[in-house]
Amino acid sequence: MNAVATPLYPEDRTSAPKTAAADPLITCRSLNKVYKTRSGDAVDALVDLNFDIAKGEFISVVGPSGCGKSTLLKIMAGLLDYTSGDIAISGKAVTGPSPQNGLVFQQPNLLPWKTIAENVYFPVEIQQGRRAVNMTLVRELMSMVGLKGFEGKYPHELSGGMQQRAAIVRALVQDPAVLLMDEPFGALDAMTRDMMNVELLKIWSKHRKTVIFITHSIPEAVFLSDRVIAMTPRPGEIAEIIPIDLPRPRPLDVVNTPEFGAYAKRLRRLLNANEDIAG
Amino acid sequence: MTMQQTDRDAALFQASRPMRILRRVAGGDGIISFAILIAILLSWQAAVSLLDVPAFILPAPTEVLAWLIRGFSAAPDDPVSFWPHLGVTLWEALVGFVAGVIVGVLLGFALAHWPRAERIFYPYIQAFNGLPKIAIAPLMVVWLGFGLEPKIWMAAILVFFPMMINAMAGYHSVDPDRIDLARACNATRTQIFFKIIVPSSLPFLFAGLHMASVLAILGAIVGEFVGATRGLGMLLLQYNNNMQMGGVFALLIVLGALGYGLNLLMQLAERKYCFWARRSKTFGH
Ligand SMILES: Nc1ncnc2c1ncn2[C@@H]1O[C@H](COP(=O)(O)OP(=O)(O)OP(=O)(O)O)[C@@H](O)[C@H]1O
Numbered sequence: 001m002n003a004v005a006t007p008l009y010p011e012d013r014t015s016a017p018k019t020a021a022a023d024p025l026i027t028c029r030s031l032n033k034v035y036k037t038r039s040g041d042a043v044d045a046l047v048d049l050n051f052d053i054a055k056g057e058f059i060s061v062v063g064p065s066g067c068g069k070s071t072l073l074k075i076m077a078g079l080l081d082y083t084s085g086d087i088a089i090s091g092k093a094v095t096g097p098s099p100q101n102g103l104v105f106q107q108p109n110l111l112p113w114k115t116i117a118e119n120v121y122f123p124v125e126i127q128q129g130r131r132a133v134n135m136t137l138v139r140e141l142m143s144m145v146g147l148k149g150f151e152g153k154y155p156h157e158l159s160g161g162m163q164q165r166a167a168i169v170r171a172l173v174q175d176p177a178v179l180l181m182d183e184p185f186g187a188l189d190a191m192t193r194d195m196m197n198v199e200l201l202k203i204w205s206k207h208r209k210t211v212i213f214i215t216h217s218i219p220e221a222v223f224l225s226d227r228v229i230a231m232t233p234r235p236g237e238i239a240e241i242i243p244i245d246l247p248r249p250r251p252l253d254v255v256n257t258p259e260f261g262a263y264a265k266r267l268r269r270l271l272n273a274n275e276d277i278a279g
Numbered sequence: 280m281t282m283q284q285t286d287r288d289a290a291l292f293q294a295s296r297p298m299r300i301l302r303r304v305a306g307g308d309g310i311i312s313f314a315i316l317i318a319i320l321l322s323w324q325a326a327v328s329l330l331d332v333p334a335f336i337l338p339a340p341t342e343v344l345a346w347l348i349r350g351f352s353a354a355p356d357d358p359v360s361f362w363p364h365l366g367v368t369l370w371e372a373l374v375g376f377v378a379g380v381i382v383g384v385l386l387g388f389a390l391a392h393w394p395r396a397e398r399i400f401y402p403y404i405q406a407f408n409g410l411p412k413i414a415i416a417p418l419m420v421v422w423l424g425f426g427l428e429p430k431i432w433m434a435a436i437l438v439f440f441p442m443m444i445n446a447m448a449g450y451h452s453v454d455p456d457r458i459d460l461a462r463a464c465n466a467t468r469t470q471i472f473f474k475i476i477v478p479s480s481l482p483f484l485f486a487g488l489h490m491a492s493v494l495a496i497l498g499a500i501v502g503e504f505v506g507a508t509r510g511l512g513m514l515l516l517q518y519n520n521n522m523q524m525g526g527v528f529a530l531l532i533v534l535g536a537l538g539y540g541l542n543l544l545m546q547l548a549e550r551k552y553c554f555w556a557r558r559s560k561t562f563g564h
């Protein structure tokens with residue numbers, strides 16, 4: 001739909017940006033979120049978040065359970081109101097859902113009464129009607145993630161990994177500028193997860209999306225990201241934003257290098273330290 | 280070697296094929312169920328003839344069969360024919376069923392959609408649902424007379440409650456992630472309702488429909504018991520008063536078959552429209 005504007009990086013993504021660009025795609029300033037519970041209490045979910053994300057960056061968000069990662073993602077997706085602060089994508093304040101975001105949930109979240117192809121083009125069907133569906137594009141996207149031939153199958157006929165791949169291409173079907181992913185591979189086994197990570201990096205470098213990727217897994221965050229946002233336990237604050245300066249493309253065995261180990265160790269220390277403070 | 284193997288496989292295949300078909304038809308334990316039925320019928324027949332039980336207490340299976348045959352083979356204008364009564368009862372049950380389903384589902388969704396309305400009306404719904412609704416049948420006759428209306432109303436009222444309650448449960452059970460998915464695509468409220476909430480609720484609606492199909496006939500029959508000139512319930516009451524137990528039993532079998540048939544219809548519809556739902560998600564039949 002919305003054509004990708006001039007890329008910020010050269011075709012080969014050999015070097016990742018180490019700091020936010022001067023002209024960021026996403027800006028977040030003193031963002032706060034307070035939940036009102038049913039009993040009337042206020043729960044501080046996010047406290048004073050500040051960060052910039054450049055176009056084309058791969059950003060991971062890690063942090064302990066309940067620190068507000070999903071809350072942050074839902075705010076970015078325009079699905080949730082924030083209490084105070086500013087958040088803007090492409091210079092426009094986030095006020096509601098937008099087709100420039102593609103959303104991937106923790107569960108595949110496919111509609112079980114629709115075929116895989118129907119699920120993939122569901123966003124197009126909703127926004128432009130069934131007539132606007134470009135089946136060639138749908139088939140192309142599906143074969144890109146190895147789902148060729150599964151167009152007419154139903155979700156329950158696919159494995160968890162295949163379902164999540166379908167969910168990813170569903171998020172891509174409208175060619176969004178930003179891909180928002182909430183622990184998309186959390187429910188998968190380690191081997192499938194590795195495979196999906198490699199596949200995701202391929203999609204990312206091919207389509208030049210900006211990705212916000214939430215995960216519990218420190219190695220996953222280091223492997224995928226240009227920068228990792230580490231959050232403190234509840235109430236969620238940013239502990240540190242760590243640039244990951246590993247060369248790309250990254251083969252799977254980059255995890256065995258000392259540099260990778262150093263990043264993982266640093267992040268683990270950071271998260272554990274905050275855990276101790278909270279505990 | 281390979282030839283032998285193939286031959287053996289073919290023989291195995293042939294041997295197992297009739298068994299498999301039999302199993303599919305009888306559903307495995309179906310054979311046992313059928314054997315039990317035969318045993319009951321035989322001992323029933325034996326008991327009736329050996330102990331000389333009077334026909335006005337317990338008719339022999341053969342007599343019941345004779346009534347069934349007569350009921351279905353007699354000309355429709357013959358007083359012993361079941362056909363006109365079957366038509367009347369089926370019509371009452373069907374109209375009541377459709378009305379009860381439509382109103383129940385719409386109201387259930389509406390209440391679930393507006394929590395305020397749900398909170399306000401919930402006590403009334405609970406109170407009325409707790410009422411044995413059959414008890415209002417005489418009232419229906421006073422208000423609506425001896426025509427078809429009171430029977431249709433009884434069927435509709437009985438069908439209404441499980442449909443409304445299942446529609447509410449279905450609406451409330453929709454995974455919030457599915458709603459978020461639609462919202463993220465800028466779906467309108469109407470789109471969210473028809474493309475997410477209604478299909479997500481289908482397993483619940485079908486659970487309601489299974490109950491409703493049986494309740495619709497129950498409602499029609501109860502309505503006819505209270506006062507009617509036509510219908511299977513009226514006929515049953517008449518045979519009962521005349522001590523014609525063969526007719527009573529024959530009609531009970533017809534009614535049972537009717538309920539079973541309607542329920543089967545619901546199951547077929549469920550398999551067609553709700554094939555994706557896990558069995559464990561449905562309940563109520
Ligand atoms: N609707 C809500 N009402 C009240 N409090 C909420 C609500 N949603 C989330 N919270 C609270 O906000 C905090 C952050 O929740 P969130 O779901 O964003 O955490 P998370 O980091 O995604 O956790 P996890 O890693 O377990 O998914 C939690 O403490 C949670 O209890």
Ligand SMILES: [Mg+2]
Nearest residue numbers: 069070071182
């Ligand atoms: Mg979460």
